[in-house]
Amino acid sequence: MKTKHILAALGGAAAIAAGLALWAFGPQTGGATVDDTPRIALAPDDPAAVARGAALYATHCASCHGAALEGQENWRRRKPDGRLPAPPHDAGGHTWHHSDSQLFALTKQGPAALVGGGYQSDMPGYDGILTDREILDTLSFIKSRWPERVREQHDRINAAAAGSD
Secondary structure (H helix, E strand, O other): OHHHHHHHHHHHHHHHHHHHHHHHHOOOEOOEOOOOOEOOOOOOOOHHHHHHHHHHHHHHOHHHHOOOOOOOOOOOOOOOOOOOOOOOOOOOOOHHHOOHHHHHHHHHHOHHHHHOOOOOOOOOOOEOOEOHHHHHHHHHHHHHOOOHHHHHHHHHHHHHHHHOO
């Protein structure tokens, strides 16, 4: 029964994140949106973006998500305080199941803000801590570490998300 609640919360978070991303960033055009926010597209093949992202990940993410993107132990099982441990960002986790826009919104706003309803998470939103470009670089670093088959699946998720705009 708890699994259904977790899946419902994750599904709700994904839907909210997608809606917020569309509301906040509008239609994607060229390299920027109407309000000049960077286009929500990761760049895992850009060595400069990945290098910047690696340094940012080490500073802001590795303490919870692991230096090797391995996440915390038993990441699918709630801790005594009711919060979920930090999930892995490697191919064994669920990060790659979310579109670029969803990942960006989750990172910028934080899960609690996106899920709402009193949802509690140890992950903060990074708005005001990291710039939009820094968030994209960090996510680009994460994606650069996924195996090719996972990256291709993630690209299909992005294509499907773009087709629903």
